[in-house]
Amino acid sequence: MKGAGLRPAFHFDILQAMQFTLYADGGSRGNPGPAGSGSVVFDSSGKRVVEVADYIGITTNNVAEYEAVLRGLTKLKEAYPEGYFNDVELLIRLDSKLIVEQMKGAYKVKHPNLIPRYLQVKNIIARSFPNVSFEHVRREFNKDADALANQAMDKGA
Helix, strand or coil: CCCCCCCCHHHHHHHHHCEEEEEEEEEECCCCEEEEEEEEEECCCCCEEEEEEEEEEEECHHHHHHHHHHHHHHHHHHHCCCCHHHHCEEEEEECCHHHHHHHHCCCCCCCCCCHHHHHHHHHHHHHHCCCEEEEECCHHHCHHHHHHHHHHHHHHC
């Protein structure tokens, strides 16, 4: 059968144009101190599709940053059917240069509190998000996630 199993070209073009952007931020007041993680995901039209603000107890800023990425990815995965992101780009933006460079493989993950979280993020990406890229952004371009992280820390205070 000629063309059996192929998707129509227009369907492919729509999926190729679809991109999600996850902004993540974590913080702690005291480092270590009361910590929160915040994530927000926008689709290609700019619609906010996922939001997470979690108080995560007493921990460091870097742990909170990883938690923000992990919790954002987990909630995004839960919001869509399995396999949805196979042909969809996901851009993850953080204002933590350390986390971005570790996720890109440019920096080694050495701290024992970060290694398990790094592996969890790598695992969820490998299972559910094959088209991921990480980008460092200045703090002023991460205001939504920062506000969610602060909201979460306020809940825990």
